[in-house]
Amino acid sequence: MERRKVIIAEHIHPAGLELLQRETELLYLPDVPDCQLADVIGEAHGLGVRLARVTAELIAKAPGLQVIAKHGVGYDNIDVVAATARRIVVVNTPKANSVSVAEHILSLMLCLANRICAANADLRSGRFRTREDYVGVELQGKTLGVVGLGRIGSETARKCQSGFGMNVVAYDPQLSPETFELTGCRRADTLGQLLEESDFVILCLPLTSDTVGMIGARELSLMKPGAYLINTSRGGLVDEQALCRGLAEGEIAGAAMDAFVKEPPTPENPLLSLDNFIATPHVGGATKEAMRRMATDLAGEILRVLRGERPLNPVNPEVYE
Numbered sequence: 001m002e003r004r005k006v007i008i009a010e011h012i013h014p015a016g017l018e019l020l021q022r023e024t025e026l027l028y029l030p031d032v033p034d035c036q037l038a039d040v041i042g043e044a045h046g047l048g049v050r051l052a053r054v055t056a057e058l059i060a061k062a063p064g065l066q067v068i069a070k071h072g073v074g075y076d077n078i079d080v081v082a083a084t085a086r087r088i089v090v091v092n093t094p095k096a097n098s099v100s101v102a103e104h105i106l107s108l109m110l111c112l113a114n115r116i117c118a119a120n121a122d123l124r125s126g127r128f129r130t131r132e133d134y135v136g137v138e139l140q141g142k143t144l145g146v147v148g149l150g151r152i153g154s155e156t157a158r159k160c161q162s163g164f165g166m167n168v169v170a171y172d173p174q175l176s177p178e179t180f181e182l183t184g185c186r187r188a189d190t191l192g193q194l195l196e197e198s199d200f201v202i203l204c205l206p207l208t209s210d211t212v213g214m215i216g217a218r219e220l221s222l223m224k225p226g227a228y229l230i231n232t233s234r235g236g237l238v239d240e241q242a243l244c245r246g247l248a249e250g251e252i253a254g255a256a257m258d259a260f261v262k263e264p265p266t267p268e269n270p271l272l273s274l275d276n277f278i279a280t281p282h283v284g285g286a287t288k289e290a291m292r293r294m295a296t297d298l299a300g301e302i303l304r305v306l307r308g309e310r311p312l313n314p315v316n317p318e319v320y321e
Contacts, residue, residue, distance in 0.1 A: 004045035004066075004306050009037050009052045012071055016048075016295025023303055041065070046302040049077070051263075056082035067091060067305035069298045070315075072285065073152075074234055076207045080316050090315040091301040094151055096293035097285030102155040104284035105202055105232055106163075108256035112200075112228045113137050117278050137199075137226070139164040145198030146170040147191065147214075148205030148233070149183055156202060157185050169194055172205075195222040200230065207234035217242040220251055228254045232284040235260040244270045247277055258284045 003025045008017065011030040020026045027040065037052060041062045047054065050071040056079045059065065068083055070092040083090050111117050114136035122128060144160045146153045149172040160166040161184065170185040171194045180187055188194035191214070195201060201223065205211055215229065216239040223229070229252060231238050240261060246252055256278035260269070264281050271277050285294070301311045310320060 005043050006046035006048070006302055006306075007037070007041060007044045008048040010048075010050040010071070012048065012050070012298065013292045013295035015292050016299040019296060019299035020302065024306065046306055048298050048302060051077055054078040054083075059083055059086060059088065067302050067311075069093075069302050071294050071298050072097065074206055075315055076234065078315075084316045084319055087319045089305055089311060089319050091298075091305070091311045091313050092315055093294045093297035093301070094313055096297045097287075097290040098151040098155045100287040100290035101152045101232055101284040102159055103287075104258065104280070105152075105156050105204075105230055106159060108230050108232070108258075108278060108280075109139065109200055109202075109228070111278055112230070112254045112256055113139060118275050121275075139166055139200075141165060141167070142199040143167045143169060143197055145188070145194040145201040146172075146185065147194065147201065147203050148172055149175055149180070149185065150204060152232075153202070153204035154183055156204065157183060166200075169197055191219065192222050195219055196224075198227060199224065200228050203229075203231040203233050203237050205233055205237070207236045212236045213239050215239065215243070217246070220246040223252050225250065226253045228252065228256070230256045232258040235263065240269070240271060244274070247271070247274050254278075256280075258282055 006020055006024040007027045007029065009029055017026065017028060038058055038061055041058060043064065044062050045064050046067045047065060048069045048071060054068055054077065059079065059082050065088050068078055068088060068090045070078060073092055073094050075090060075092050078090055080090050115134045119134050144166045146157050146168060149170045157168045157170065161168055168185045169188050171188040171191050214237055220242060243255060247255055254276035258280045259282050265272065272279055301313060304311045
């Protein structure tokens with residue numbers, strides 16, 4: 001294969017870089033600002049990104065571009081419509097981090113249920129309330145509500161069913177009845193039904209025009225006062241102002257988020273001042289194992305496209321029709 005030019009615009013595991021260096025002319029620019037990417041993309045045939053925005057304007061600057069690869073699952077930072085119009089295939093790495101994100105969700109669930117972060121913060125600041133102030137709840141026998149039963153949602157459901165003895169109800173209108181039955185989860189007919197029944201609600205779905213703001217004041221009002229909300233997908237799924245009010249007024253018991261509308265969130269974000277809220281900076285899939293898999297999967301997909309092969313995980317398969 002002719003050595004094509006590939007740009008990796010942000011930090012990835014060296015294992016992925018090694019694969020690309022064997023067959024391509026690699027330009028590695030970890031943590032490059034978007035404006036600099038526009039200056040170098042002109043001769044690129046392949047592009048790999050994590051959070052950098054790939055706009056229609058950026059795509060237009062690369063007449064030879066054949067593939068845009070997302071390091072991770074969510075691709076809302078890539079203008080897929082513009083790429084498809086140019087017959088540029090967009091790929092992602094959906095299998096690489098599902099275990100890591102599922103385990104991160106479990107970590108947040110346990111921290112919320114056992115008030116671990118609040119207790120830790122109190123001890124570090126020299127405070128200690130009565131032990132009754134740190135009483136938590138068990139996961140066993142509780143109901144987990146999974147919104148979005150893809151790889152991460154299914155993996156989390158399995159772990160909660162077998163590991164914690166939880167009951168799992170799920171809402172995913174995109175999933176066929178046959179596939180749904182294989183998950184072993186009880187199906188909720190509506191999102192409202194799931195919210196009303198669940199003790200823990202996790203969001204495991206992409207940010208689209210249909211899902212933006214799907215958890216707002218109305219949805220929070222449907223949840224149990226003792227329930228917890230966890231979002232490790234995309235910040236725009238949750239109305240942050242409504243969540244802040246709901247937590248402050250005790251409408252729900254607590255929440256945890258790994259993704260925000262503005263990332264990283266500023267210290268002034270009111271959610272960060274609440275004792276019943278836990279935040280992590282979009283690191284749900286950031287384990288050593290997942291970072292290596294995402295990098296090698298990304299490299300493999302880029303190489304397949306540049307070789308003239310069909311990738312394993314095209315986001316816009318219509319470019320091959």
